[in-house]
Amino acid sequence: MKRVYIALFSLVFLWSCKEEGKFKPRQFSNVALETILQDSTLSIRAIEILDKHSLAFAANNNTYGLYHAENDKWLLSKQEYDSLDIQFRAVANNNEDFFMLSVGNPSLLYKTSNSGDMELVYKEENDGVFYDAMAFWNEKEGIAIGDATHGCLSIIITRNGGELWTKLPCDVLPNTIENEGAFAASNTNIAIVGNHTWVATTAGRVYYSPDKGKSWNVFEAPIVKDKDTEGIYSIDFYNELLGFAIGGDYTNPEDNSANKMKTIDGGKTWQLVAENKNPGYRSCVQYLPNRAGEELVTVGFKGVDYSNDAGESWSHLTNEGFYTIRFLNDSVAYAAGAGRICKLTFIP
Secondary structure (H helix, E strand, O other), rough: HHHHHHHHHHHHHHHHHHHHHOOOOOOOOEEEEEEEEEEEEEOOOEEEEEOOEEEEEEEOOOOOEEEEEEOOOOEEOOOOOOOOOEEEEEEEEEOOOOEEEOOOEEEEEEEEEEOOOEEEEEEEOOOOEEEEEEEEEOOEEEEEEEEEEEOOEEEEEOOOOOOOEEEOOHHHOOOOOOOOOOOOOOOEEEEEOOOOEEEOOOOEEEEEEEOOOOOEEEEEOOOOOOOOOOEEEEEOOOOOEEEEEEEEEEOOOOOOOEEEEOOOOOOOOEOOOOOOOOOOOOOOEEEEOOOOOOOOOEEEOOOOEEOOOOOOOOOOEEEOOOOEEEEEEEEEEEEEEEEEEEEEEEOO
16 A cells, blocks of 8 residues: 555655646736937847947948847947948858858858958859858858759858858759749848758758758748738747747838748648737847747837747737847847847746
């Protein structure tokens, strides 16, 4: 009998632990905004959290900057190249250096030099060149993607910490379809988990590499993509299987049909969610860290929205508009947009 009691106690204990370990969804009701940078001349679509104390961005007007949260100070600078009006839409950090990449022709990729200045490490001149996003797998290996040229997506890769970047030849990439590219709207066309990489395109397709860009497949997705202004604007993955993508049409931002989708098999198949329900067009979506892949936030110039059920339903938190967002923890983020960068605190 004593052994029966012990067995029953063990079962109850294990069941209780399992219950306590279950995900408990939160419901945010508001978001508090603190403006940390304001400049009406800037359109900021690329930000990167370097550590818990610093944030970097690059934008239009040749401008980039570094924010030190500990002393609430900004260091702003301009990167000159001939007389070009440079627009930066992609940035990245490999835990050693900061990188920023411009759109248009010529495309210019800079990294932090030993002197602290920005060093040009890659330049591409081509009438069709237009790079959209950049990310790193680790300290040595990184990727940037751009619109199609010569029948394939433009993909450049570094394997030596960003000193040298090499463009992948089209014979190792899937063929593109007409006018396929990516939207340089929030620097979130690339999602990385470990060695796995996903790239979202204007054609509503998802490119996938299991081996840090050495081999590629492409998967079709049901997101709206009939017009040049439609397609996937942003993609994020919580783990190797669970991912979410959002887009729509920025010229018709209220349209909420076929603009949100998720995958549970690593991007091989996608299912539309919250069909014909808000939000409509958004330019960036991010999973909240350490929230079991259930909580997401999406931003666009029409506001900020939150989901606590893996994107099946959404709550509109504010009409304050942003282009892109990055999380410090599970309730605090930085967001950037037209003329400003803000610190956002999500409030239950």
